[in-house]
């Protein structure tokens with residue numbers, strides 16, 4: 001199994017050896033080798049590099065299997081196709097998460113979250129001066145007023161609500177592809193703990209109450225900077241009433257009559273798959289089930 005060791009400070013580089021792993025992102029896509037879940041190396045990208053499309057600056061993410069792992073974002077207008085061939089292709093980051101080992105997902109998620117964060121912090125919010133990377137941790141420090149900035153991670157909760165042994169609540173959100181139903185999810189708001197966020201989101205979106213909230217596992221979701229916290233809960237009362245702004249339809253579904261569900265790669269799909277296998281019923285089974 002591959003291992004990713006994140007860097008201790010923010011650093012950029014302009015050149016790395018032929019063996020360096022590269023996380024090359026463009027929009028919601030990532031360049032991967034043909035099996036769909038492996039980061040290319042510098043040596044795989046010569047076509048794009050020779051065409052002058054590769055950005056000059058890379059963020060150093062850390063070490064992947066003992067070799068540098070670096071990343072950069074291609075501008076929207078750049079011809080990403082120049083990097084394909086030679087075994088590399090573009091896939092949706094979500095599909096990459098489904099196919100990649102945990103170490104490579106970790107590296108790619110880190111690059112995407114850090115890159116977005118750095119881009120949004122070119123100037124200090126307090127005095128307008130330029131911040132610089134700290135020499136001791138992953139943070140930026142304003143050269144003028146000393147304000148410190150840490151990467152912003154937005155926690156969100158996602159919950160598999162069950163009723164009895166054979167029903168799960170699934171909802172269609174207006175942002176989903178047609179017909180796709182998934183779990184209730186939402187951001188944790190200021191001052192809330194995760195359990196309060198779960199009860200509030202469920203009440204707001206479908207109008208029911210839940211009990212026995214249990215934590216299952218989490219996933220970095222860099223769109224752009226979420227940490228998804230996965231839970232299960234049991235239906236405890238009320239009539240389903242979709243809010244009709246975010247949630248168009250919602251209901252309890254049985255295993256033998258499931259609607260279209262999210263593609264693999266998301267924690268939503270992982271939780272639904274666990275429930276399908278009957279593994280959301282005892283805490284022991286749940287914990288085992290989420291590990292890759």
Ligand SMILES: [Zn+2]
Nearest residue numbers: 124127142145
């Ligand atoms: Zn400042």
